[in-house]
Amino acid sequence: MFVQTEPALEIAGGVVYNITTSEQLFPNKTLVSSGKIFELGFFTPNGSENQYVGIWYKNFTPSKIVWVANRNLPLVYTDRSAKLTIGSDGNLKLVDGQQNIVWSTNASGRSNDTSAALLDSGNFVLQDANYSEIWGSFNDPTDTLLPSMKIGVNARTGEKKNLISWRSNSDPSPGSFLSGMTMETPPQFFTWNGSTPHRRSGQWNKLKFIGIQNMGQSYLSAINVQQDIQQGTTYLSYKFHDDPFFVYMFLSPEGSIKFKYWDDGAKVWLTYWEEVNNTCEFYGTCGPFGVCNSMSLPICRCLNGFVPKSIEEWNSENWTGGCVRETELNCLKNTSTLASTIVKKDAFWQMSQMKLPDSGDYVPHFGSQERCLSWCLRNCSCLAYSYVSTIGCMVWTKEDLLDLEEFSTFGEDLFVRVAHVKTGGSLQKEGIISLSIGAGIMLFAVFVFGLCKWRAKNRGKPEKPDELLQGNAWKERLKQDDALELTFFSFDSILLATNKFSTTSKLGQGGFGSVYKGKMNDGKEVAVKRLSSSSAQGVQEFKNEIVLISKLQHRNLVKLIGCCTEGDEKLLVYEYLPNKSLDAFIFDSSKKAKLDWHKRFQIIEGIARGLLYLHRDSCLRVIHRDLKASNILLDENMNPKISDFGLARMFEGTQVLVNTQKIVGTLGYMSPEYAMCEIFSERSDVYSFGVLLLEIISGKKNTALYDQGYLNLLSYAWQLWSEGKALDLMDEAIAVSFPLEVIRCIHVGLLCVQDHAMDRPNMTNVVLMLSGESDLLQPRQPIFALHTKMPNRSIPSQQESIWSVNTVSNTMVEGR
Template structure:
């Protein structure tokens, strides 16, 4: 027998004799695979582990008593052991270094430091630092110096520009693969420093400049974060290190960068025994580096999110129209100082000016001027230097200027800094007297135009009979076209007349006041763009939902008419029922049936209530909404396009039966009509189809797209527009990547993990992806969707979507109507709360 056999026998006996938990590793006491190394207070644990589904084995550190546990450090992340290797050990070699050996005694990993003693010992501190000490108890190596993906309290990440040593966080390759991933988080060596993450070599996220207490590009970095973090710089040593302090002596927190690029700050909630996400980034597209390109400004609460700064225009108009903003913006007018230097002769050009932009995340690539004393001097310096394109004077930093293209600019609603961008002087303005004359003329012109428009509207309303509940569609909708065979038109009108609105109750305002207790705020169910919604009770005890038009609503009158016209004609178990209305004086009120479970989003996006939505209930809701849409699109001669289908517009009764609500934006189609072009795009961002959002073109396929988004949200309990989708820009991208990777079931909400049918779930996800395909012609109609969901139809494979707004081409979907010039307006994001 050879020496290897004897060694294996001895190692096996040692494993059997050793207890599972140890508190140090010495030359004579290695760590074997059936053992773990514990910190003194048993907060952290080190040992061998195998990730779920992996064929590899690693040595790592994790929180001992936390569920789910979090591996915070891995020794051999890029040099794994086979999970079948049961003879590996972590030991201290003859040179005093820690060494990880496999079963064949080959070296897998080592600390590789110079040790001046053969009496080394390795311990694990209560902070999670795996430390190697020499015989005199001097620390010669620590895991804190070689982080993986996680920053623990009292740990540092940063850079030493003199030695070139970097301590960066590097993500795992995937959730179950700790090898080095593509995302890296570190601190830049510049002054002031920034936190930066990269995807490979490309910038991915940026914190903004450090002002000695916070990062100016993180608006929610409040006192909690200020007390926890510091970023000391030592110019003599050339170091910049970011440190998370041991806040309130709590060991149970960490910051890490995930395999999809998300940066999360996690805290242990001892009361509920779970990890809580204290802070996370990126959470919207504006936080992704350079989304709007050079000189582009990103605002996450606006649509579109990107715009050019004043004095700039899109570099590539066509790309900008397609929502590809990375090309950024260029100047409309050359800077005056540049014309001064390029113009020969004694031509005098005025000085440039600065445009102030408030609440800004300052651009990247700034230059710090330490000798500038105040904001006025900072401006003067920038004005005298033609290469200076912008400046900012920041409390805690001082004067920073920019000489390169301004990139990664974001505007917040609060916080942020003032940024001054250099523009060419516009020339001498008009005198005060001229301004007064122009202003008076403008006001007088507006009054005349307003009077003319008012008179025209009154005349048209009188002539067309625009707000008559019993009116025909052509009278109620000025844009309603009738150029089609007369017999078809008459048939549609006849069907419309048969479904009369006489069942509507006309309520007095006094009865509404009595039912809602004078619109008591206690009875308020929600607030939307139309106005508030209240719960009420009639004299006979019947509960109702009362929707009151707000006087400040710009679209309320039109939506009010629309709801009375449409809902009063519709009868379906999956559509909300309109009971009546009130139009006394200036009041415009709609009265609906009351649905006790309110809106679907109250369950779906609530961390505790979503568990009440079992898989069977979710499937029931999906099928109910599909049947309601099929009725709108196909089961009446005058088809209805909803245009604002979303989770908050799905109401639930006491039996969790879904009912589609809010028809304020709905439009009628004629029997043969295919599509309509609109001058006013209105709906909710995230649910609008590409052709509607960008081109104002809507059809039944617009509703199909919205239904697909809604279906995927119901399956996953994730919002499409939220970046809580494993770092993807939206839910649709995440769903497609899981589907194409053969992992569709990973999309399902964990709350239904024990109750769902895999075949039904996969079919539902596939139908959702078919509905959100980019081109309208590729999407199924509602008849096909209902058959697909019921399993009565084979499913085609969805095409890989780009999930970007695109304009329809004529071969994709054609209108029988004559082409005409049209334009789009800004999107109206309607947010109507559940009744």
């Protein structure tokens, strides 16, 4: 949003930082905070004829409005006689040209000797003669939460401080979404659409909200929730210690919470974190007693012991009706007759990695899971319980269990009450558990046996490519994979955008097709990847990239906007990044000087943060498997974005190493265990990152150093490191102002490319090491550097030929 502002209010050559009874604020003037961080004044959103008084960050373009006074009653833009003043009763008042009061603080306990000031925190305060606050804008939030600001609820007074979205990006009037805290214990963060729940964070466990799967410490550790049960207050706030002012949290007009921060190097607002746009994240997707899992097909299923309330609705993928109990609980049955000699007991079915349901009750003084279970067994109204160590005992006694989600990683254990049905087992709950374990072991054994037989039968055969689906069949397949949150473009619109795929629009050629620049009807520039009809492998890549990237959102990952699947055409539509790929700069002698060390270090850090998100913090855990310079795209400010997820693989949190029957990727970036043993893990990506890091520092390709007598860039880097000449690796095209920072990066790169996977750091440690927050171990001399100089090419020994870069041939090398 663009904000028009006029010169600051000036008196005697200086800036006035207060509004008093004698100094008023008119549309042609602004008020600034003492540190010139925030500015207050009249503004008009683009395309609007309305005028508002608001607060924004000063000297940041584009700016961000963080507070609006008169969002319910705007002024006419042509009203230049409007003013913000202090009335005779000591209150701040906004009056129009006809002297009608449009907005007022209406503060009680006011003084006649008052003034108003804008603080560097962004709080606009009305204060008395002793500078004590009478009223503050922090107590009347709009759509934005600033550091040290609080939103929440006071149960005693009924006061609620919620974020309320704008109606649209150009209309500050109150929208339909509001976000705030609940009064329950433990509290939850909710976003409502009107009075209807829209999103729910899950319970606060004194560290984080346990219902947000990707709420890792590296992103939202700054959030703090304070609950005073005796006072009846619950408030949420946050504070970033490194940059307390240039970051904000806001509720978008679409109902999504986002964190933004100012990148001073790039001079742009970037997304620090935002809510995942996942169907399962929306409240009550699967209805009462239904469980949502975005990784399963279909995404909704009923709890054990429950069946769909309406089979017809369930089959049509309308799950909001939820599920009903298949068998009545035994504790509810009439067992008073003399014939009832044996009382059947209910059991509790354990579910793991769960987002706990809404409307739970906290049971104090039950400090163990056993006591929590005992309480629930004695109360027939108890439908489920969970014991979370940092919270305690929670039980659910309402009629329904609502808004359940099953995570792929993390989550809590939930025990759901089910009616025990005698099937030859024990009447105790252990009977169900024993039967379940026995059946699970038997099924697992059958599965493993069948898998081994299948792999033995098919060993050595090429993998079967995915079937070539047509038009609507692709949409149905993607619908099953929960990827329909993307936009489906018509082929005609893509033809128009790319000028019928003209050569002048072509950006590059890849292993799976060509990439074209396009301009959509709304003026948005995009990059279109057109899958080659002759590429069978590309069909699987196409599906993989859609399903994966549509679920991943991070500022260092390329954004997939949509796709097209008409007829034989398979097209992916991405955000357009004008500076193309990283290799076009660091390996081009005429362009590499454009990336100074400061920018290269920012690119290194950005790639590391993107990989950390993939490995640890995303809703999926992903191994990229083809990280290289040509797959790092650069936006207009040279910020890196990891691209090309066609070869990526998801993995579970307990998996460390995965075996594959096909090696895919690019020579020079593959880890030894992957290239030679067909085993990959997240440490394979770490190896690729180490190679890429050394390439960024040196400006040389890993496989392009033969004329200098070294096997590759890695052996050259190790030799310089061992001789104490690490800085000689630095690209000669740029100057270095921070040599210690360069040496630390080389050190980290050598740690990342060690031979054994477990010797390499994970990406969490890499990020800490790059920032200087973690000590660095000494790297071990890797096998690639045992022979520093290249062997005689004409008569290679058998041992030397093992490590030749030409020995791995079962590889798919993809260009851009």
